[in-house]
Amino acid sequence: MGRDAMDFGLTPEQKAIRDTAMQFATTRLLPGYQEREKADRIDRELVKEFGALGMLGTTLPEELGGAGLDFVSTGIIAEAISYGDHGLGYLPLLSTLVGEIIRRSASEAVAREWLPRICTGEVLPCLALTEPEAGSDAAHIKLRAERRGDTFVFNGEKTSISLAAWADMAVVFGRSDPESPGAHGISAFVVPLDLPGISRTVFNDLGTRVIGRGSIFFEDVEVPASNLLGQEGRGFRQVMAGFxxxxxxxxxxxxxxxxxxxxxxxxxxxxxxxxxxxxxxxxxxxxxxxxxxxxxxxxxxxxxxxxxxxxxxxxxxxxxxxxxxxxxxxxxxxxxxxxxxxxxxxxxxxxxxxxxxxxxxxxxxxxxxxxxxxxxxxxxxxxxxxxxx
Ligand SMILES: Cc1cc2nc3c(=O)[nH]c(=O)nc-3n(C[C@H](O)[C@H](O)[C@H](O)COP(=O)(O)OP(=O)(O)OC[C@H]3O[C@@H](n4cnc5c(N)ncnc54)[C@H](O)[C@@H]3O)c2cc1C
Incomplete structure (x- = not known):
């Protein structure tokens, strides 16, 4: 038997959210859907319009810049935006996913530094887990995050990352304990993508070209230990669980x-x-x-x-x-x-x-x-x- 769920009605607030999102999708997004694919880039001003409408980091609380919405409302927004442009449908999703990870596992200072700007669209986030040799088998990632005092030094490659081409920050999973080969020994971090030693390449994808999927390379990148998410070595099970x-x-x-x-x-x-x-x-x-x-x-x-x-x-x-x-x-x-x-x-x-x-x-x-x-x-x-x- 499935779990109990019988009330199929949307609340007046959810209906209003659906109407606003559909209005935006059909008038602002749908007419330019095909043109935006040819442009091969993301329109940062358009991203800010998402922010102004409260469609980024939707479930985050208002004091952190979010709209304080429920997850059903976020789903309604994801559906409506994708009606107008599938690629831009990644924006409410990634901002909510990355935003919720940071809200739950980052220090208050890190959360306050990033979340309000993710919600306005000023900062584009991405989530970097996959590597060239570890996709489905994500517990066997190799990117090295070696602790040296107050920093972790990153070396390795993340690949197939949505928004890699445009993102300003990433939640990155790396191996902080090389002695533990599986899920234990993986830590997660907030990483500003303008740090020295970071470079990127973009894939020539079949679709969703607007989101610039690609690889992010790390060469002796120094990430402050204060950017650690959750406990060291518990990044996989603790930080990823619940999403x-x-x-x-x-x-x-x-x-x-x-x-x-x-x-x-x-x-x-x-x-x-x-x-x-x-x-x-x-x-x-x-x-x-x-x-x-x-x-x-x-x-x-x-x-x-x-x-x-x-x-x-x-x-x-x-x-x-x-x-x-x-x-x-x-x-x-x-x-x-x-x-x-x-x-x-x-x-x-x-x-x-x-x-x-x-x-x-x-x-x-x-x-x-x-x-x-x-x-x-x-x-x-x-x-x-x-x-x-
Ligand atoms: C559009 C797109 C966006 C993405 N965005 C992101 C992102 O933002 N961040 C990120 O970190 N990653 C992202 N990814 C990567 C994605 O999560 C991985 O591609 C995916 O998990 C599969 O890993 P893989 O490509 O290495 O395939 P593999 O793991 O090599 O698998 C290859 C094939 O083998 C099958 N297979 C593997 N193991 C098993 C098994 N045990 N049993 C049966 N079949 C199996 C798979 O189903 C697949 O068909 C994205 C990928 C795409 C296509």
């Missing part, structure tokens, strides 16, 4: 992107005629769209339930993993159907469906692949006997 909600936000992000394609496709098949009728008269056209509406609604509800469990303080690890493997896949399939229903025109950049397909595909990998998510669900059901290592 399952991000997987439901990713689900909402993908559903929002796909919903934009589905909505546009209903309009298209009503207007376009073949064999003397609007396309929508043919059940071979309307039924697939009706199926995609159904699947997207189911995925949305799963994500919202997961965020509701988070807000209610209940365990939601399995539900979050379900959101993460399923919603990006359902969204990709829905967009593919929309592209096909546009005929030859859908295969060109006259329409945004090809871009949305490329964009959402990345999130079948980012933050953990479907296989890893299914391992988590199995582990939640029957315990570690289901884990193959």
């Amino acid at each position: 399952d909600f991000n997987r439901a936000l990713i689900g909402m992000q993908c559903v929002g992107t796909a919903q934009a394609s589905v909505d546009e496709t209903w309009t298209y098949v009503v207007e376009r005629k073949a064999f003397g009728s609007p396309l929508v008269k043919f059940e071979g056209v309307s039924f697939p769209l009706a199926e995609q509406e159904t699947l997207l609604e189911a995925a949305r509800l799963l994500c919202l339930k997961t965020l509701w469990l988070k807000d209610a303080g209940q365990r939601h690890t399995a539900e979050a993993a379900m959101c993460k493997w399923w919603a990006p896949k359902v969204s990709f399939d829905a967009i593919t159907e929309c592209l096909l229903l546009h005929g030859h025109a859908g295969y060109s950049d006259d329409y945004p469906h090809q871009q949305r397909m490329r964009d959402v595909l990345g999130l079948q990998i980012g933050d953990g692949t479907a296989q890893i998510m299914k391992l988590i669900i199995a582990r939640e059901k029957v315990g570690r006997v289901a884990v193959p290592y």
Whole structure:
């Protein structure tokens, strides 16, 4: 049996948040979605508009610059923003994820230094865990964070980091104890990305080019010990635990992107005629769209339930993993159907469906692949006997 969750109504505040975010997404973001991909950079003034609307670091308390919202509201924002631009949908997610990690594990001084500026959009944050030889197997990262008095000296590479090209700061995971090869011995830090010895490269990605995924290199980078998050050597289990909600936000992000394609496709098949009728008269056209509406609604509800469990303080690890493997896949399939229903025109950049397909595909990998998510669900059901290592 699933956990208890029956009230499907949004509060008046949540409805107002949805309306504001959708208004911003459809008038400010959607018209420039394809142009922004060609620009290959992030518009920092636009990021500040997110901040002014209270859409960054949304769950952080007001005294730290946040909007003090619940996680369901954050999911509603993620969906709405991604309706306008999937890539910019990373902004509410990363600012909330990194912001919550800092709020929970940083010293008060570090939190006060960074969080208000993350919330205004002045500072772009990223989360740097993955390495060239450790993605799914994240407990085996190698980046060295060697303690020398009041500093940790970083050497190594982080790769596949969203916003690597533009970020001003990162939460970085490194090995502070080389004698411990697994999760023990990993520490987490707040790292300003303008420190000497840091360089970056950007990937030539298939999609979400606006977020500049890439590598960050550290060569004898001195990070103050006061930037440590949580306890030394406990960065993996202690600092990373409790952030399952991000997987439901990713689900909402993908559903929002796909919903934009589905909505546009209903309009298209009503207007376009073949064999003397609007396309929508043919059940071979309307039924697939009706199926995609159904699947997207189911995925949305799963994500919202997961965020509701988070807000209610209940365990939601399995539900979050379900959101993460399923919603990006359902969204990709829905967009593919929309592209096909546009005929030859859908295969060109006259329409945004090809871009949305490329964009959402990345999130079948980012933050953990479907296989890893299914391992988590199995582990939640029957315990570690289901884990193959
Ligand atoms: C768009 C995007 C954004 C990202 N953003 C970030 C970011 O901001 N920060 C960050 O740190 N990382 C980020 N990543 C990296 C991402 O988290 C990793 O790519 C992901 O965890 C998988 O790691 P990997 O690529 O090394 O694949 P691998 O771990 O090498 O896996 C390769 C394949 O093997 C499968 N596999 C591996 N182990 C098992 C197993 N035990 N059982 C079954 N199958 C298995 C995987 O599912 C996958 O299909 C991002 C990735 C993408 C694509």
